[in-house]
Each structure stands twice: as C-alpha cells, then as structure tokens.
Amino acid sequence: GFLALADLTRESEHHSSGNYALLDQIAALQWVQNNIAGFGGDSHDVMIFGHSAGASNVSSLLASPLAHGLFQRALMESGVNLTKGVTLAEAEKRGEEFEAAAAAHSVADLRRMPAEELLKALGPRPMGMGLIVDGWVLPQDVYSTFAAGKQNDVPLVVGSVANDTPGPAAAPSSGAARSDYAKRTFGTLADQYLNFYPVKDDAQAAAADLQFRSDRAMANARALARLQVKTGKSPVYWYWFTHVSPFPEGLTWGGKPAKDFGAYHGSELVYVFDAFPFQDWPWRPVDLRLGDMVSSMWINFAKTGNPNGAGLPEWPAYQPSADKLLNISDHPKAQKPPQGAALDFQDKVAETQRR
Known part of the structure; x- marks a missing residue:
C-alpha cells in the first residue's frame, strides 16, 4: 500500500509513488460519488471514519487535495497522524531496501514474484513504509496542511x-540508563519527561x-x-x-x-x-x-x-x-x-x- 520506488515514480505521470492505500480510499470515495444514488444514498452526505491506522488515513484524507469534496464529515478514533511525514526520496530509499531484501533488481522483478515471496522479504515489520509527503496525494504533511488552512474543511x-x-x-x-534514554530522545525536554513519567522498576x-x-x-x-x-x-x-x-x-x-x-x-x-x-x-x-x-x-x-x-x-x-x-x-x-x-x-x- 505504501511502496515507493524510483522506477515507479518515473512511471507515474504525477512523478509520485507510494500512497497507493490512500489512492485506493480516494477511488472508493469517488465510486460513492458516482454510484451511491443508485442505492438510495446521498453523495453530498458522506462521513468517513476510522480507528487506529484507519484514523491516521482519515487525517491524511483531510490533508489531500485529491479527496476534496468527496466527504462532508470525518471522525478519527485513536490515530491522528501529525508527524512531519516521510519525503518521497526517503520513501524511495526504503523501497530500495525492500527490493534488495527480495533479491530483486527492478520493478519488473518484483511484479513477477509470488505474493508469498514479497511478504517474506517484507518481514515482520514493514520497513518504515507509510504515508508519504509526495507532492501529489499529500503536498504537505497533515499538521502543516491544517496550520496553513488548506485542509478539507468539514x-x-x-x-x-x-x-x-x-x-x-x-x-x-x-536510573542511569533511563536518564541517558531521556537525554537522547527528548534533549532539553529530558527532565520534564522524567518528571511526568517517573519509574522505580x-x-x-x-x-x-x-x-x-x-x-x-x-x-x-x-x-x-x-x-x-x-x-x-x-x-x-x-x-x-x-x-x-x-x-x-x-x-x-x-x-x-x-x-x-x-x-x-x-x-x-x-x-x-x-x-x-x-x-x-x-x-x-x-x-x-x-x-x-x-x-x-x-x-x-x-x-x-x-x-x-x-x-x-x-x-x-x-x-x-x-x-x-x-x-x-x-x-x-x-x-x-x-x-x-x-x-x-x-x-x-x-x-x-x-x-
């Protein structure tokens, strides 16, 4: 759903790759716009909502210009994505790591592989693959989009x-190890972290x-x-x-x-x-x-x-x-x-x- 590769970017007329999961969701919402009236629904009365990773996707759809006008309300349960996001170049590098793990040399090689081999190469964790600030689906990360007032305002x-x-x-x-961890992770906020989240065992x-x-x-x-x-x-x-x-x-x-x-x-x-x-x-x-x-x-x-x-x-x-x-x-x-x-x-x- 979020595999980016330089080869895939070159194939795209939008000079983008990754974010395919979001594009699938946008396509589903477009289908609703075009077809829901045939089922007695109202294409101007659509709510999207999700939980956890689904909620993160909802927050990203709020930031995507491609989703503008496709929904009128949004609800997010336990999952708002406010990180600065991964750039397309960073995502392509992670895609290259996956390509190497799969012993592939091109997109064509990956496309020929059985799904089982691709999953094996992916391993238990998806190599940091996720939402990408690609300049097309997501021109900016969610936080920056909202801060600039460019969100889909619903x-x-x-x-x-x-x-x-x-x-x-x-x-x-x-004590010592936790203090070192706090300094590495939180820098000048380390003491506040230790005060808010103290431990003894x-x-x-x-x-x-x-x-x-x-x-x-x-x-x-x-x-x-x-x-x-x-x-x-x-x-x-x-x-x-x-x-x-x-x-x-x-x-x-x-x-x-x-x-x-x-x-x-x-x-x-x-x-x-x-x-x-x-x-x-x-x-x-x-x-x-x-x-x-x-x-x-x-x-x-x-x-x-x-x-x-x-x-x-x-x-x-x-x-x-x-x-x-x-x-x-x-x-x-x-x-x-x-x-x-x-x-x-x-x-x-x-x-x-x-x-």
Missing part, C-alpha cells in the same frame, strides 16, 4: 482512549510507557482540534473514552490479565457499533446504556455534523479557551483534560520532532 470528531496502544516498555527502567516502566503513549494520542487529538479551530470554519468535537469493559474472569492477553489493560486501544468499538451480542462478555446495564449513547452520538454526527441530541450528555464543540473534551465514562461529562500539563509537554515533544 466537521470533525477526534479522540482517544485512556490506555491507548499498550506494549512492552521502550525506555529502560534503571520494570513494572512501573511499562506503565509509564503506556501513559506516555496514551498522553501522546490524547495530545495529538487535541492538537488537531486546535488547528481546526484556528484555521477552519467547521466545528470539531474532542472525546476521551475512559470506560472500562467487564472482562471475563480469567481472560489473558499476552500472558497478562485482560483487566489490567483498562480502557485499551479499540475498547470503544463495541460501544460505537452497539455490538454487545457479538462479544460474549458479562455486559452490565451501564455498558448497554453507554453503547446506546455512543452509537447515537456517532450516528447523529454522521447525519448532521453534530453529535448532540435529545437525551444525550451535552458535548460542546472544542474551543481552546475552554479546553473541554467529552469524557465517555460510566458518568459521561464535558470536562478539562485532567493531565493538562502532560499534554502541554507532549505538544513540546511533537514540535521538536517536526523540525
């Missing part, structure tokens, strides 16, 4: 969950890393909301999903009790789709009520561009001066983010990484 919903993207600790737990290191990633996801959502308010005309709504599902007794993930994952990455999806009959967990009345609420809000937003409605908690459009999100919990309410200072730190980290 109503937005953006948010994350309380315990987003769990995984093994990336930073060491011991391996268990705390894993928890601190999870908190760091969760704060990053939350800060990215807020950053996009702030950019939209600053340069766009359409409203944006920010949420934070903190409700913890009732895990079945004895359920483990990766050898750990599932209940330890809290409001984990993707935990909101069963509520979004009100899909409780399809997941055999000990659901409680509060879960069913929350499912009705969340699915109603998402549907309202899809219909009107505003998630609010009768019988639902008030969800104000985001304004930086108020800095309020909707905390989707057992008792949903609009509030300021409790970890505001940590989010401000995350903003500083993101700013240095975009330079």
Whole structure:
C-alpha cells in the first residue's frame, strides 16, 4: 500500500509513488460519488471514519487535495497522524531496501514474484513504509496542511482512549540508563519527561510507557482540534473514552490479565457499533446504556455534523479557551483534560520532532 520506488515514480505521470492505500480510499470515495444514488444514498452526505491506522488515513484524507469534496464529515478514533511525514526520496530509499531484501533488481522483478515471496522479504515489520509527503496525494504533511488552512474543511470528531496502544516498555527502567534514554530522545525536554513519567522498576516502566503513549494520542487529538479551530470554519468535537469493559474472569492477553489493560486501544468499538451480542462478555446495564449513547452520538454526527441530541450528555464543540473534551465514562461529562500539563509537554515533544 505504501511502496515507493524510483522506477515507479518515473512511471507515474504525477512523478509520485507510494500512497497507493490512500489512492485506493480516494477511488472508493469517488465510486460513492458516482454510484451511491443508485442505492438510495446521498453523495453530498458522506462521513468517513476510522480507528487506529484507519484514523491516521482519515487525517491524511483531510490533508489531500485529491479527496476534496468527496466527504462532508470525518471522525478519527485513536490515530491522528501529525508527524512531519516521510519525503518521497526517503520513501524511495526504503523501497530500495525492500527490493534488495527480495533479491530483486527492478520493478519488473518484483511484479513477477509470488505474493508469498514479497511478504517474506517484507518481514515482520514493514520497513518504515507509510504515508508519504509526495507532492501529489499529500503536498504537505497533515499538521502543516491544517496550520496553513488548506485542509478539507468539514466537521470533525477526534479522540482517544485512556490506555491507548499498550506494549512492552521502550525506555529502560534503571536510573542511569533511563536518564541517558531521556537525554537522547527528548534533549532539553529530558527532565520534564522524567518528571511526568517517573519509574522505580520494570513494572512501573511499562506503565509509564503506556501513559506516555496514551498522553501522546490524547495530545495529538487535541492538537488537531486546535488547528481546526484556528484555521477552519467547521466545528470539531474532542472525546476521551475512559470506560472500562467487564472482562471475563480469567481472560489473558499476552500472558497478562485482560483487566489490567483498562480502557485499551479499540475498547470503544463495541460501544460505537452497539455490538454487545457479538462479544460474549458479562455486559452490565451501564455498558448497554453507554453503547446506546455512543452509537447515537456517532450516528447523529454522521447525519448532521453534530453529535448532540435529545437525551444525550451535552458535548460542546472544542474551543481552546475552554479546553473541554467529552469524557465517555460510566458518568459521561464535558470536562478539562485532567493531565493538562502532560499534554502541554507532549505538544513540546511533537514540535521538536517536526523540525
């Protein structure tokens, strides 16, 4: 979906390669524009939404001029891409590394290979392949596009969950090693990192890393909301999903009790789709009520561009001066983010990484 090669760039009338996954999504949206009326749909009433990598793609479609006019609302769950992006030249270099791993010497060689051989060459990780600032599909990265007011300006919903993207600790737990890691990774912000995410042992290191990633996801959502308010005309709504599902007794993930994952990455999806009959967990009345609420809000937003409605908690459009999100919990309410200072730190980290 994101393989860039100099040979492919030369083949393209747009002098670009990679971003094929985005082009597929744009083609699907164009198909909707041309055909949905035949199914009783309205081509002028389209919402796109995604979760995780899908949400990252949605944020990229908001920045792509090729997607202009193809949708009227966008919703992003736990995945806003605000990095400075990979240039076409950098992406082509990574493509050459893949070509070498596949023992190929040209695009023609790659095209002749069975899919199994290509997957074997790719390995367990996709060699850093991803969204490319190629000058055509994405003239600029998402952050720069919004900052310049060049985004596809539509109503937005953006948010994350309380315990987003769990995984093994990336930073060491011991004092000296962690301090060195902080200096290498965060430079002049190292002391702030150590203050916001202190650890004493391996268990705390894993928890601190999870908190760091969760704060990053939350800060990215807020950053996009702030950019939209600053340069766009359409409203944006920010949420934070903190409700913890009732895990079945004895359920483990990766050898750990599932209940330890809290409001984990993707935990909101069963509520979004009100899909409780399809997941055999000990659901409680509060879960069913929350499912009705969340699915109603998402549907309202899809219909009107505003998630609010009768019988639902008030969800104000985001304004930086108020800095309020909707905390989707057992008792949903609009509030300021409790970890505001940590989010401000995350903003500083993101700013240095975009330079």
